[in-house]
Amino acid sequence: MTTETLDATEIPDTTGLLIDPATAALLFTEARTVNGFADGDVADAQVQAAYDLVRWGPTAMNTVPLRILLVRSPEARERLAGHMAEGNRARVLAAPLTVVVAADTDFHEHLPRLAPHMEGGRERFAEAGTAGRAPMATQSTNIQIGYLIVGLRAAGLHVGAMGGFDHAGVDAEFFADNGWQSQLVINVGTPAAEGASRPRQERLAFDEVSATV
Amino acid sequence: MTTETLDATEIPDTTGLLIDPATAALLFTEARTVNGFADGDVADAQVQAAYDLVRWGPTAMNTVPLRILLVRSPEARERLAGHMAEGNRARVLAAPLTVVVAADTDFHEHLPRLAPHMEGGRERFAEAGTAGRAPMATQSTNIQIGYLIVGLRAAGLHVGAMGGFDHAGVDAEFFADNGWQSQLVINVGTPAAEGASRPRQERLAFDEVSATV
Numbered sequence: 013m014t015t016e017t018l019d020a021t022e023i024p025d026t027t028g029l030l031i032d033p034a035t036a037a038l039l040f041t042e043a044r045t046v047n048g049f050a051d052g053d054v055a056d057a058q059v060q061a062a063y064d065l066v067r068w069g070p071t072a073m074n075t076v077p078l079r080i081l082l083v084r085s086p087e088a089r090e091r092l093a094g095h096m097a098e099g100n101r102a103r104v105l106a107a108p109l110t111v112v113v114a115a116d117t118d119f120h121e122h123l124p125r126l127a128p129h130m131e132g133g134r135e136r137f138a139e140a141g142t143a144g145r146a147p148m149a150t151q152s153t154n155i156q157i158g159y160l161i162v163g164l165r166a167a168g169l170h171v172g173a174m175g176g177f178d179h180a181g182v183d184a185e186f187f188a189d190n191g192w193q194s195q196l197v198i199n200v201g202t203p204a205a206e207g208a209s210r211p212r213q214e215r216l217a218f219d220e221v222s223a224t225v
Numbered sequence: 226m227t228t229e230t231l232d233a234t235e236i237p238d239t240t241g242l243l244i245d246p247a248t249a250a251l252l253f254t255e256a257r258t259v260n261g262f263a264d265g266d267v268a269d270a271q272v273q274a275a276y277d278l279v280r281w282g283p284t285a286m287n288t289v290p291l292r293i294l295l296v297r298s299p300e301a302r303e304r305l306a307g308h309m310a311e312g313n314r315a316r317v318l319a320a321p322l323t324v325v326v327a328a329d330t331d332f333h334e335h336l337p338r339l340a341p342h343m344e345g346g347r348e349r350f351a352e353a354g355t356a357g358r359a360p361m362a363t364q365s366t367n368i369q370i371g372y373l374i375v376g377l378r379a380a381g382l383h384v385g386a387m388g389g390f391d392h393a394g395v396d397a398e399f400f401a402d403n404g405w406q407s408q409l410v411i412n413v414g415t416p417a418a419e420g421a422s423r424p425r426q427e428r429l430a431f432d433e434v435s436a437t438v
Contacts, residue, residue, distance in 0.1 A: 028274030031248050031379045038243060040281045040372070060431040061241030067428040068253045069374065072388050074426045080435040088438035116434075126426055151388070151408070154364050158371015159253070161282065166244045175285050175364070186438065195364070213287045213339055215280040218273040221329075222293040225301040225399065 039165050044209040046170040047103060049201035054109035054169065056082065059200070062163035069159040071152040073133070074126045077119040078156035079192050081112040091185055096197065097176030107172070108201035112182060113160065114192035115153035117142045146193065153195055164200060170208075172199040252378050257422040259383040260316060262414035267322035267382065269295065272413070275376035282372040284365040286346070287339045290332040291369035292405050294325040304398055309410065310389030320385070321414035325395060326373065327405035328366035330355045359406065366408055377413060383421075385412040 026036045037043075059082065067076065083092050083104075092110065093101045104110050120137030127133055137145055157173075164171050174197045182194040203209065239249045250256075272295065280289065296305050296317075305323065306314045317323050333350030340346055350358055370386075377384050387410045395407040416422065 026274075026278070028270060029278060029379050030251060030381045035244050035248055036278055036379070039375075040278050043281065045283045056437075057241060059435075061239075063431045063434070065239070065242060065249055065253050067431075067434075068256065069371065070258045070384075070386055074428075076429045076434070078434060082435060082437040084437055091438075122429060126429070128426070129423070148388070151367050154367035155371040155374070155409075158282065158368040158373075159375065160371075161368070162252075162372065162375050166242050166249070168243045171283075173283055175361070210342070213341070215287075216289045216335060216339070218276045218280075221276070221280075221289070221291060222272075222295060224269075224295040224297055225304075 039162050043165050043170070044203075044212065046172045046199070046201070046203045046208045047210070048204040048206075048208045049106070049108050049170075049172075049199065050204050052108055052202065054200050058167050058169060059109075059111070059164070062160060062167040062169065065166055066156070066159035066163035069156060071156060072148050073123070073130060075119045075123070075148065075152055076126060076156075077116045077149040078153045078160065079114045079116045081114065081186055081192075083110045083112060092182065092197070095178040095181040095185060096174070100174045100176050100197070103172065103174070103199055104197065107199035109199070111198050111200060112186065112194050113153070113157055113196045113198060114183075114187060114194045115146070115149040116190075116192055117145045117149050118191035119149055120145060142191065150193070150195065157196055161198075164198075168202075169200050170203050173197070174199070252375050256378050256383070257416075257425065259385045259412070259414070259416045259421045260423070261417040261419075261421045262319070262321050262383075262385075262412065263417050265321055265415065267413050271380050271382060272322075272324070272377070275373060275380040275382065278379055279369070279372035279376035282369060284369060285361050286336070286343060288332045288336070288361065288365055289339060289369075290329045290362040291366045291373065292327045292329045293373075294327065294399055294405075296323045296325060305395065305410070308391040308394040308398060309387070313387045313389050313410070316385065316387070316412055317410065320412035322412070324411050324413060325399065325407050326366070326370055326409045326411060327396075327400060327407050328359070328362040329403075329405055330358045330362050331404035332362055333358060355404065363406070363408065370409055374411075377411075381415075382413050383416050386410070387412070
């Protein structure tokens with residue numbers, strides 16, 4: 013599953029968890045960002061399996077604003093690659109599958125179904141306009157991206173996420189008509205036998221990221 | 226683990242996943258947002274177990290910008306409650322533990338250690354200023370919030386996340402000196418025997434959130 017072995021001192025203690033060590037390793041502790049993928053397709057059904065798991069994760073007012081564009085045709089890959097930062101272009105062209113994850117700023121259209129308890133929600137968000145809806149859509153989508161990365165790994169897939177691209181260019185290229193706003197581009201597949209990932213870097217420890225009042 | 230039984234038609238098919246159905250249920254498919262918690266403390270060690278799992282999730286350039294303020298003292302709870310939307314105040318005062326999750330806009334100070342391959346990264350981000358660093362910190366923090374919610378559930382905890390609060394007020398109250406920017410307030414604990422969660426609402430299906438080009 014990984015191209016490197018963890019240093020023993022870095023293997024987290026999972027005794028405080030209800031999930032087993034193999035699952036912890038699959039989803040987090042041994043999972044690695046992958047830049048070099050093995051040949052082979054990623055089926056829609058694999059991405060759907062991931063989504064069908066993680067769509068149950070909480071979002072603001074149950075807005076569920078994450079959207080997924082699967083970039084499959086050679087022509088669409090070229091169009092996307094043209095908006096990527098230089099260092100990410102070859103990756104998009106080479107990956108088994110690349111998805112653009114976007115926030116739907118028209119999420120309010122689904123509120124009567126997704127949040128029936130919220131009377132008049134659709135109308136209030138319609139009045140707020142795209143600029144008024146974008147912050148909530150963006151935040152919940154990025155939280156859902158966290159779930160999605162976990163879900164793709166749960167489905168046996170590996171990811172390489174890229175923030176380096178022209179967001180406005182991607183939106184004009186693919187989302188001119190539907191209110192989606194691109195957040196992240198993610199390559200998806202299985203790791204190449206060699207050179208799939210960079211050497212693992214450390215993370216901040218709990219006492220470095222937390223405080224108590 | 227939940228206060229309601231899933232409708233059979235809503236139980237996701239986990240055959241496409243490498244994790245077992247009980248784990249899928251724990252992390253996503255049966256997990257519920259909790260607003261009514263049982264009495265009892267949440268130890269620092271439980272939150273740390275969640276963080277120690279999810280800190281391995283990917284962030285932009287390995288910036289790891291998520292920060293956690295554990296709000297424990299009665300006085301600090303009152304200070305936080307004063308910045309919450311009306312409907313969230315009583316929840317903050319009643320929860321076993323409330324955490325404010327924040328983005329560290331000074332994440333660049335750690336780059337020589339977290340991203341040693343990125344020569345001059347700390348200096349470039351220092352020049353960008355807080356406003357220049359905030360978007361990257363905010364996006365990666367929200368992705369990490371997705372991981373953290375999964376991690377808290379993996380540690381046997383339940384969460385009730387709240388976006389309805391005065392972000393600038395919370396930042397002035399708690400983060401005037403450290404560059405943290407509040408993103409979400411999360412109540413943490415175990416569900417009350419009755420009335421822990423609202424009736425479950427549906428989610429958008431894969432074909433409603435995805436498109437292929």
